[in-house]
Amino acid sequence: MTELLANHVAGRWQHGTGPGTELRDPVLGTALVRVDATGLNLPEAFAFAREQGGAALRAATYRERAAMLGAVAKVLQAHRDSYYDIATANSGTVKTDSAVDIDGGIFTLGQYAKWGDALGDVRVLRDGDAVRLGKEPVFQSQHLQVPRPGVALCINAFNFPAWGLWEKAAPALLSGMPVIVKPGTSTAWLTQRMVQDVVNAGVLPAGALSIIAGSSAGLMDALQPFDVVSFTGSAETAGVVRAHPAVAQRSVRANIEADSLNAALLMADAAPGSAAFDLLVREVVREMTVKSGQKCTAIRRILVPSTLYAAVAEAVSAQLASVVVGNPRNPEVRMGSLVSRAQFDGVQAGIAALAAHTDVLHDGRTCPLVDADPAVAACVGPVLLGARDADRASIVHDVEVFGPVATLLPYNDLPHALAVAQRGQGSLVTSLYGADEKALAQAAIALAASNGRVHVVTPAVATAHTGHGNVMPMSLHGGPGRAGGGAELGGLRALDFYHQRSAVQASPEVLAALGC
Structure with missing residues (x-):
C-alpha cells in the first residue's frame, strides 16, 4: 500500500x-x-x-x-x-x-x-x-x-x-x-x-x-x-x-x-506580419499550453478584427501544430498532462459542448503522444475553436473548459470588441495587443471595471512584459463578477x-x- x-x-x-x-x-x-x-x-x-x-x-x-x-x-x-x-x-x-x-x-x-x-x-x-x-x-x-x-x-x-x-x-x-x-x-x-x-x-x-x-x-x-x-x-x-x-x-x-473566461484582444491596427500581431499569436499559444491550459488566468477567448479572423486562425494553428504532447520526462515534450483522468474526462466533455456551437480550427488530440499511453495518460493536445458570430455563440462566454482550449471570435469595431469581452461577466485578466497607445489606453480604461487586471502589450514591451497569465505579486490577482469578486x-x-x-x-x- x-x-x-x-x-x-x-x-x-x-x-x-x-x-x-x-x-x-x-x-x-x-x-x-x-x-x-x-x-x-x-x-x-x-x-x-x-x-x-x-x-x-x-x-x-x-x-x-x-x-x-x-x-x-x-x-x-x-x-x-x-x-x-x-x-x-x-x-x-x-x-x-x-x-x-x-x-x-x-x-x-x-x-x-x-x-x-x-x-x-x-x-x-x-x-x-x-x-x-x-x-x-x-x-x-x-x-x-x-x-x-x-x-x-x-x-x-x-x-x-x-x-x-x-x-x-x-x-x-x-x-x-x-x-x-x-x-x-x-x-x-x-x-x-x-x-x-x-x-x-x-x-x-x-x-x-x-x-x-x-x-x-x-x-x-x-x-x-x-x-x-x-x-x-x-x-x-x-x-x-x-x-x-x-x-x-x-x-x-x-x-x-x-471561474474566469479571460480574453485576449487584437487591436485593429495590428495587421498580419506586424509585431503586435505576432505577439498575440505567441501569447495565445503560450497560454493554451502552459500547464496544459490549467490556469485560472489562461486565455479562453481570442477577439480579433473580423478581417483578420482567417489569418489569426492560420497563425495560431501553425504554432500549435508544433507542440509536442506527452510524458514530461521526455526532453522533446513541450506540454505534459492534465492532473488526472477525471480532469481529462471533464475537458473532453467541455470540448464536445463547445464544438457543438463552434468550428474546430485545430485539433491537437489527433496527434500521437510521446512516451505516453493514450488509454492511461491524462494528456490532451491543444484545441483551437472558432465562431464566426461572436454574439450568437453564447456558450463560449458562459462555459470555461479548464484545459488547453481557446475560441477565436471576430469583432466588427472596438466598441463591439469591448462588449464581447465584457460578456465574460467579470474576468481575472484581459490582454490587449496593438501599437496605438491612445487607443490601447482607452480600451484598458473601458475594460478595467470588468477585469482584475488589464495586460497591455505593445512592440515596445515585447521582451519585457510578464505575460497575460503570469500572476506577479506586485499586481492585483482577482476579478469582479464571475471571477469571484476577490482580491489577492x-x-x-x-x-x-x-x-x-x-x-x-x-x-x-x-x-x-x-x-x-
Missing part, C-alpha cells in the same frame, strides 16, 4: 484514520501516495493555530515576520529539486511549467519578505494621517490597520499546489495571522512536502502553519468571527463557501477566486484582507503614543 501522508495540525503530525484518497501519476497511472484527514480534531486544530500560532506571530514586528518569510524561502530553495520531482510525478508538468508554480511561490515569498522588512519594527500600521474632528486640533481621528486575532483558512485549487499556498500564506503570515492550508486533493503531495520541510526547519512559530491534506469536510464549521477564508476553485464550490453559516451568519471574511496580492494591498481597520479618536498626544 502507498504511503499515507501526515497532516500537521495542533502543533503535531497526525494521520487520518480512514483509507484515504490515492494520488496517481496522471501520465503513467501509477499510485503515488495517499491523503486522509478522517478523525482529525478540527476545533482543536483551529484553536491551537489561533491561540498559539497567532499569538506568537502578533508578538513579532512586521520586520521580524518578514525575516520569517525570508527563512521559509531559503528552506524551500534548499529542497527545490525534490519539488520538481513531485510536480512531474503528481501534476504531469514539464519542467518549465513546474517552475511557474514552484519558483513562482518562492519568488512571491521573497517579495513579501522584502516589503515587510520595509514596514519596520512596528506591530500596528497607520492608515493615513490623523484628522481633526472639530474646529480645534485637540481631538483627532487616526485610522489603524491591526492584525485580525484569528486564523486564515486557505482552500486551494489543484493546479498550483506550490504557488497557490505561498501567494496566500505570505501576506497572511506577514500580517500576523496563522495559516491552515487545504490543498486541492489530487495534487496535495507537493503542498504537503513544502509544509513538512518548513515545519521541520523550525523557522515559524508552532501553530503558524498547518496543513490538512485530506477531505475538507467540516473545515469551515471550525471558523470563528475573526477568522478569514480564502478560496480558489469552481464557482459552484464558491457558492457553498459563501452560503456557509461561518460566512453568512458569523461574518467570517471571505475572499473568492472562481497587489503588493502590500494583500495585507488589507488580514487586518482590521479601526479608527482611534483621541488627543494628538495619545495618537503619538500608539507606537506606529
Whole structure:
C-alpha cells in the first residue's frame, strides 16, 4: 500500500484514520501516495493555530515576520529539486511549467519578505494621517490597520499546489495571522512536502502553519468571527463557501477566486506580419499550453478584427501544430498532462459542448503522444475553436473548459470588441495587443471595471512584459463578477484582507503614543 501522508495540525503530525484518497501519476497511472484527514480534531486544530500560532506571530514586528518569510524561502530553495520531482510525478508538468508554480511561490515569498522588512519594527500600521474632528486640533481621528486575532483558512485549487499556498500564506503570515492550508486533493503531495520541510526547519512559530491534506469536510464549521477564508476553485464550490453559516451568519471574511473566461484582444491596427500581431499569436499559444491550459488566468477567448479572423486562425494553428504532447520526462515534450483522468474526462466533455456551437480550427488530440499511453495518460493536445458570430455563440462566454482550449471570435469595431469581452461577466485578466497607445489606453480604461487586471502589450514591451497569465505579486490577482469578486496580492494591498481597520479618536498626544 502507498504511503499515507501526515497532516500537521495542533502543533503535531497526525494521520487520518480512514483509507484515504490515492494520488496517481496522471501520465503513467501509477499510485503515488495517499491523503486522509478522517478523525482529525478540527476545533482543536483551529484553536491551537489561533491561540498559539497567532499569538506568537502578533508578538513579532512586521520586520521580524518578514525575516520569517525570508527563512521559509531559503528552506524551500534548499529542497527545490525534490519539488520538481513531485510536480512531474503528481501534476504531469514539464519542467518549465513546474517552475511557474514552484519558483513562482518562492519568488512571491521573497517579495513579501522584502516589503515587510520595509514596514519596520512596528506591530500596528497607520492608515493615513490623523484628522481633526472639530474646529480645534485637540481631538483627532487616526485610522489603524491591526492584525485580525484569528486564523486564515486557505482552500486551494489543484493546479498550483506550490504557488497557490505561498501567494496566500505570505501576506497572511506577514500580517500576523496563522495559516491552515487545504490543498486541492489530487495534487496535495507537493503542498504537503513544502509544509513538512518548513515545519521541520523550525523557522515559524508552532501553530503558524498547518496543513490538512485530506477531505475538507467540516473545515469551515471550525471558523470563528475573526477568522478569514480564502478560496480558489469552481464557482459552484464558491457558492457553498459563501452560503456557509461561518460566512453568512458569523461574518467570517471571505475572499473568492472562481471561474474566469479571460480574453485576449487584437487591436485593429495590428495587421498580419506586424509585431503586435505576432505577439498575440505567441501569447495565445503560450497560454493554451502552459500547464496544459490549467490556469485560472489562461486565455479562453481570442477577439480579433473580423478581417483578420482567417489569418489569426492560420497563425495560431501553425504554432500549435508544433507542440509536442506527452510524458514530461521526455526532453522533446513541450506540454505534459492534465492532473488526472477525471480532469481529462471533464475537458473532453467541455470540448464536445463547445464544438457543438463552434468550428474546430485545430485539433491537437489527433496527434500521437510521446512516451505516453493514450488509454492511461491524462494528456490532451491543444484545441483551437472558432465562431464566426461572436454574439450568437453564447456558450463560449458562459462555459470555461479548464484545459488547453481557446475560441477565436471576430469583432466588427472596438466598441463591439469591448462588449464581447465584457460578456465574460467579470474576468481575472484581459490582454490587449496593438501599437496605438491612445487607443490601447482607452480600451484598458473601458475594460478595467470588468477585469482584475488589464495586460497591455505593445512592440515596445515585447521582451519585457510578464505575460497575460503570469500572476506577479506586485499586481492585483482577482476579478469582479464571475471571477469571484476577490482580491489577492497587489503588493502590500494583500495585507488589507488580514487586518482590521479601526479608527482611534483621541488627543494628538495619545495618537503619538500608539507606537506606529
